[in-house]
Amino acid sequence: MSVVLEQIFQVGFLAAIIRIATxxxxxxxxxxxxxxxxxxxxxxxxxxxxxxxxxxxETSLSGNLWLGVMVAxxxxxxxxxxxxxxxxxxxxxxxxxxxxxxxxxxxxAYFLYRLIFGxxxxxxxxxxxxxxxxxxxxxxxxxxxxxxxxFTLVYMAIIAIxxxxxxxxxxxxxxxxxxxxxxxxxxxxxxxxxxxxxxQAVILGGALMGLAGAxxxxxxxNAFTFGVVSGRxxxxxxxxxxxxxxxxxxxxxxxxxxxxxxxxxxxxxxxLGHIPYEAFLMLPxxxxxxxxxxxxxxxxxxxxxxxxxxxxxx
Amino acid sequence: MSPAPLIExxxxxxxxxxxxxxxxVDLSVAPGEILGLLGENGAGKTTLMNVLFxxxxxxxGEILIQGRPVRIISSADAxxxxxxxxxxxxxxxxxxxxxxxLLIGIPGKSGRIDRAGGLAxxxxxxxxxGLTLDPDLPVSTLSVGEQQRLEIVKALFRGARxxxxxxxxxxxxxxxxxxxxxxxxxxxxxxxxxIFISHKLNEVRALTHRCTVLRHGRVAGRVDDPANTTxxxxxxxxxGHEIVPPARGPSTPGxxxxxxxxxxxxxxxxxxxxxxxxxxxxxxxxxxxxxxxxGQRALAEVxxxxxxxxxxxxxxxxxxxxRFSPREVQALGLGRIPEDRMTTGLVTNLPLAxxxxxxxxxxxxxxxxxxxxxxxxxxxxxxQIKAYDIRCPGPMTxxxxxxGGNLQKALLARELAFDPKVLIxxxxxxxxxxxxARFIHxxxxxxxxxxxxxxxxxxxxEELLVLCDHIAVMYEGRIVGTLDSxxxxxxxxxxxxxxxxxxx
Numbered sequence: 001m002s003v004v005l006e007q008i009f010q011v012g013f014l015a016a017i018i019r020i021a022t023x024x025x026x027x028x029x030x031x032x033x034x035x036x037x038x039x040x041x042x043x044x045x046x047x048x049x050x051x052x053x054x055x056x057x058e059t060s061l062s063g064n065l066w067l068g069v070m071v072a073x074x075x076x077x078x079x080x081x082x083x084x085x086x087x088x089x090x091x092x093x094x095x096x097x098x099x100x101x102x103x104x105x106x107x108x109a110y111f112l113y114r115l116i117f118g119x120x121x122x123x124x125x126x127x128x129x130x131x132x133x134x135x136x137x138x139x140x141x142x143x144x145x146x147x148x149x150x151f152t153l154v155y156m157a158i159i160a161i162x163x164x165x166x167x168x169x170x171x172x173x174x175x176x177x178x179x180x181x182x183x184x185x186x187x188x189x190x191x192x193x194x195x196x197x198x199x200q201a202v203i204l205g206g207a208l209m210g211l212a213g214a215x216x217x218x219x220x221x222n223a224f225t226f227g228v229v230s231g232r233x234x235x236x237x238x239x240x241x242x243x244x245x246x247x248x249x250x251x252x253x254x255x256x257x258x259x260x261x262x263x264x265x266x267x268x269x270x271x272l273g274h275i276p277y278e279a280f281l282m283l284p285x286x287x288x289x290x291x292x293x294x295x296x297x298x299x300x301x302x303x304x305x306x307x308x309x310x311x312x313x314x
Numbered sequence: 315m316s317p318a319p320l321i322e323x324x325x326x327x328x329x330x331x332x333x334x335x336x337x338x339v340d341l342s343v344a345p346g347e348i349l350g351l352l353g354e355n356g357a358g359k360t361t362l363m364n365v366l367f368x369x370x371x372x373x374x375g376e377i378l379i380q381g382r383p384v385r386i387i388s389s390a391d392a393x394x395x396x397x398x399x400x401x402x403x404x405x406x407x408x409x410x411x412x413x414x415x416l417l418i419g420i421p422g423k424s425g426r427i428d429r430a431g432g433l434a435x436x437x438x439x440x441x442x443x444g445l446t447l448d449p450d451l452p453v454s455t456l457s458v459g460e461q462q463r464l465e466i467v468k469a470l471f472r473g474a475r476x477x478x479x480x481x482x483x484x485x486x487x488x489x490x491x492x493x494x495x496x497x498x499x500x501x502x503x504x505x506x507x508x509i510f511i512s513h514k515l516n517e518v519r520a521l522t523h524r525c526t527v528l529r530h531g532r533v534a535g536r537v538d539d540p541a542n543t544t545x546x547x548x549x550x551x552x553x554g555h556e557i558v559p560p561a562r563g564p565s566t567p568g569x570x571x572x573x574x575x576x577x578x579x580x581x582x583x584x585x586x587x588x589x590x591x592x593x594x595x596x597x598x599x600x601x602x603x604x605x606x607x608x609g610q611r612a613l614a615e616v617x618x619x620x621x622x623x624x625x626x627x628x629x630x631x632x633x634x635x636x637r638f639s640p641r642e643v644q645a646l647g648l649g650r651i652p653e654d655r656m657t658t659g660l661v662t663n664l665p666l667a668x669x670x671x672x673x674x675x676x677x678x679x680x681x682x683x684x685x686x687x688x689x690x691x692x693x694x695x696x697x698q699i700k701a702y703d704i705r706c707p708g709p710m711t712x713x714x715x716x717x718g719g720n721l722q723k724a725l726l727a728r729e730l731a732f733d734p735k736v737l738i739x740x741x742x743x744x745x746x747x748x749x750x751a752r753f754i755h756x757x758x759x760x761x762x763x764x765x766x767x768x769x770x771x772x773x774x775x776e777e778l779l780v781l782c783d784h785i786a787v788m789y790e791g792r793i794v795g796t797l798d799s800x801x802x803x804x805x806x807x808x809x810x811x812x813x814x815x816x817x818x
Contacts, residue, residue: 172422175410179418182407189367189405190419190468191390303409311369 013262014146019220021251021258022157023048023212027236028243028250029164030208034080036168036245037201038181038304039087042098044209045233046105047079049226051213053109056224057116060126065218069153072214073207079105080206081199088198091308102233113224128222129153151219153211160208164247177201181302184309194309209233231285238288244299253291260287318381320345320507321366321397321476326375328361335361336372337531343476343507348498350518350540351511353528354552354747355718359511362528363478367399368392390419398469399478404461408454412436412447412464416471432471439470443500458606459490466497476507483517484744487605488775488808495521513748514776515545527551553748559780560755563763567783568596569632571647571736571767577616577626585609587616587623588791594736594767599758601782601799602771603807609791610740610771611653617738617769618650619643631735644673649734653741653771655721662714666706667695669713670728698727703753719750726757736767743777755781775804789813 027044034041041047055072059065079101086097117124129151138148147158168174176197179187184194212232217224239257243250264280272280319342328336336358343349353359364370366377368386376383379395386392392399406415417432433449440446445463453461462482469477479498483491498508498521512518518525518540525537527548535551537543550556572594579587587609594600604610615621616628622638629635630646652658660669671680671691680691695709702723706716713721722742729737742758743751758768758781772778778785779799786796787810795810 170426172417172420172427175414175418175427178410178414179407182409183405186405186407186415187418189389189399189401190472191388191393192419300409303407 011142011145013266014142015150016262016265017255017258018147018150018154019258020261021254022151022154023215023220023232024236024239024254024257025157025161025251026208026212026215027233028239028254029160029247030076030205030212031236031240032205032243032245032247032250033164033168033177033208034202034205035240035305036181036302037177037198038184038302038307038309039084039198039202040094040098040237040306041080041083041101041202041205041209042095042237043079043083043101043105044098044236045229045231046102046109047076047206047209048213048216048233049229050079050105050109051075051210052217052228053113053213053224055210055214056126056217057113059218060124065126065129068218069211069214072218073210076206076208076210076213077203078206080203080209083206084199084202087308088195088202091310094306094308110226123223123225125223126218129219151215153215153219156211157215161247161251168247173197173200178302180309181304184304184307188309188311198309212236235284235288238292241296241299241301242288242291244295245302256291257284257288260284318345319343319378320347320380322378322381323362323366324376324378326362326365326372326377328358328365328370328372334531336365339375339528339531339533341526341533343509345475345505345507346502347524348502348508348510348522350522350525350537351509351528352515352518352525352548352552353534354749355745356747357528357552358531359528360480361531363399363480363509363511366392367397367478393419393472393474396473396475397478398466398472398474398476400462400465400469400480400482402480402484404465406453406461406464409452411450411452412456413449415453415464416449416468420472435471436467439467442504443470443497445470445497458485459487459493462486462494463497470501474506476509477501478509478511480511481513482510483512483514484773485606487811488804489812490605491517514774515548516776518548519543519545529554549748560752560759562599562759562781562783565597565762565783567598568765570594570629571596571631572617572769573627573629574617575627577613577623577628579612579616579621579623584611585791587612590626590791590793592786592793592796594769596735596765596767597762598784599762599768599770599782601778601785602769602788603773603775603778603785603811604788605811606773608788608811610788612791613788614650614653614738614740614771617643618648618652640673647735649729649732649737651722651725651729651737651739651742655718655725656714659725660713660721662712664713665710666699666704666713666716666724667691667709670695670698670709670724673728674732694731698724698731702727719746719753722746722750722754726754730757730761733764734766736769737761738769738771740771741773742770743774751777775807778807779804787811 027048031041031044051072054075055068058071059068083097083101086092087094131149132152133149138144176187176192180194180197188194216228221228235257239253240250243253261284264283268277268280322342324340326336326339339362351359365372368388368391371387377386384395386395413432417427422428436449445467447464447467482494486494502508510522522540525540527534529552537548570593574590574592577587577590585608602610616623619638619640619642630643630648633646635643656662671694674680680687692709699709704720704723706720742754762768770778770781779802782799784796785799785802785807786793787807789811
């Protein structure tokens with residue numbers, strides 16, 4: 001067993017956790033902004049997939065990685081705007097519209113991908129992001145190679161966490177977001193536009209989901225496959241609850257999930273071969289369910305989550 | 315009064331479909347003036363104030379601020395014009411702090427929330443008007459009175475020169491009302507204009523300098539000297555006819571129909587009951603007074619069988635209640651009219667007829683062999699609609715479409731049709747106008763004369779004094795005193811309600 005443990009806890013293990021956590025952190029922060037404003041975005045799974053596709057396509061056509069990231073972010077914002085149009089402006093059911101957005105985005109992603117790349121025996125790939133060691137910091141033992149020898153998008157995720165907390169807790173806009181998610185009527189009578197604030201929060205959420213999708217197809221896998229997201233969007237929704245709608249806790253939840261995921265990958269690769277690998281694959285999800293069962297009891301959702309706002313109704 | 319009004323509304327007309335909620339209404343407030351706005355429910359007070367606060371655009375008419383016409387089509391416009399409103403249901407986010415609730419919608423300083431500036435402004439308002447609040451407490455930890463203070467501070471924080479208060483005293487204890495009034499007088503003394511909306515005529519007479527009375531959307535009259543005008547005269551302006559308070563004749567109470575002996579609860583959220591004992595006799599009305607949140611809800615829930623106590627004994631018509639289920643207490647002869655008509659009273663999305671038979675849906679009158687008898691249900695509802703003059707298109711109308719007064723009549727009809735031995739009601743006339751309240755009161759007195767025992771849980775002390783034979787006061791889950799209503803005064807009850815007189 002000790003050999004197994006040694007294999008598991010190599011220096012690369014920490015780096016793997018950070019890498020796995022990155023798309024989850026983006027997605028979780030994105031979903032958190034949307035939900036703090038009172039809008040559940042079940043479109044996240046499909047939005048991530050579509051963004052992974054558009055970003056990948058742009059890069060493979062233009063050869064420019066950052067242009068691809070931009071396209072992915074714009075795609076996310078556009079799909080966020082679509083979801084906001086249905087749920088915020090028209091006040092339709094957030095569940096139904098979210099699932100609709102996911103189905104639509106996924107279908108669109110498959111369709112466009114086939115249209116552009118056709119059926120190829122070897123799926124096309126790009127030369128994705130390369131790790132960018134940060135001078136000095138990457139020389140720190142253990143922590144250096146794990147945290148400071150990563151993709152630029154990973155650094156962006158690390159910066160995004162305190163930035164999200166700052167925006168949410170310290171800026172007037174963040175206060176408006178929290179207020180429209182708790183009591184939209186209060187925000188409205190204070191002269192804050194509930195519709196605009198929610199719209200903006202859902203679009204910002206979409207942008208972050210776009211970054212999550214871009215990371216998957218342009219840094220992690222360097223290719224687009226139909227299983228590139230494989231449930232990470234749904235996991236992010238659970239992690240928001242697990243993180244109690246707080247940026248720091250949500251990021252922590254993403255790290256914890258990434259830890260279990262990295263662990264199961266190592267266990268698959270290690271000497272426990274007589275157990276079917278599917279059993280290991282289940283671990284992060286079992287962890288999520290158990291964690292949710294324990295943690296979400298005292299989690300209190302934003303009061304106005306799922307509730308459309310119409311001014312004339314009282 | 316002052317020659318240049320702070321605000322003037324001229325010829326305001328607003329229709330909703332065929333209904334004219336406001337028609338050619340004129341209203342003005344001078345700086346330093348407290349204007350009372352009176353009217354029954356549906357008279358158009360709230361619509362008028364919503365026009366002033368920018369929630370509705372008027373069909374005709376104009377609003378002038380210090381003589382200049384302004385266009386107010388959103389709350390933001392109203393705030394910019396110096397109009398602040400304290401709504402009846404507070405517009406606060408409970409999980410955010412006092413300061414966060416104040417700073418919402420206020421531009422920050424170099425992109426950040428201006429905390430220091432907010433604290434300074436809050437302290438300044440506190441000094442000026444004696445309205446102090448702890449800035450970092452979450453709003454959910456504040457008392458109702460403090461939340462209202464926060465709403466007032468919020469308006470002042472935004473530089474309001476005119477403050478609209480919609481039924482501000484409905485949620486306050488008598489001692490808190492005094493505090494509110496002194497703050498309002500201080501604001502008026504400093505040149506602010508105040509519009510005070512209330513049903514309670516004695517408060518209007520004590521506080522306001524002038525009154526405008528609305529009826530059916532029009533100005534029914536103005537009162538220039540409210541302090542020296544009788545409540546009866548003002549009530550007549552509001553209703554268009556004379557209102558005689560119901561007379562509670564003498565009655566000869568019979569045996570106890572409901573007794574509670576040492577009832578305590580602990581398990582649930584909210585205020586718990588501590589060793590509550592009381593008795594209601596047939597032909598008697600017992601009032602339960604108290605500031606809301608002192609255990610009245612728990613008491614109502616125990617008596618209605620919704621919640622089982624941890625200790626103590628309860629009897630209905632001499633029979634011991636053992637299981638504490640709504641069905642059991644109902645079978646023993648208890649009728650109840652819950653506090654919140656919309657959530658626990660009836661099902662707003664179903665036809666009125668269904669809600670009217672809901673507590674007895676399983677009885678032989680309305681179902682047989684596991685199937686409903688729709689004709690019987692409909693006939694019952696039609697009969698009650700006629701008997702109680704419930705204004706609605708018919709028994710199949712969606713219950714939520716009825717007005718508060720008609721819903722309350724429907725709930726009353728539903729219980730009284732089965733001749734309860736004891737009736738428990740919470741806040742029976744909250745939000746109802748004088749006419750509807752009068753009707754409800756008369757029904758209670760009729761039931762009393764027929765030998766029904768009634769418990770009225772209420773916050774309106776005047777109502778309790780008119781209606782009840784005895785008034786028990788609750789404070790922190792205990793009954794701290796019971797007064798014969800002949801000896802009770804608002805002052806004595808108010809003292810008991812704040813726990814000042816100890817355990818009586």
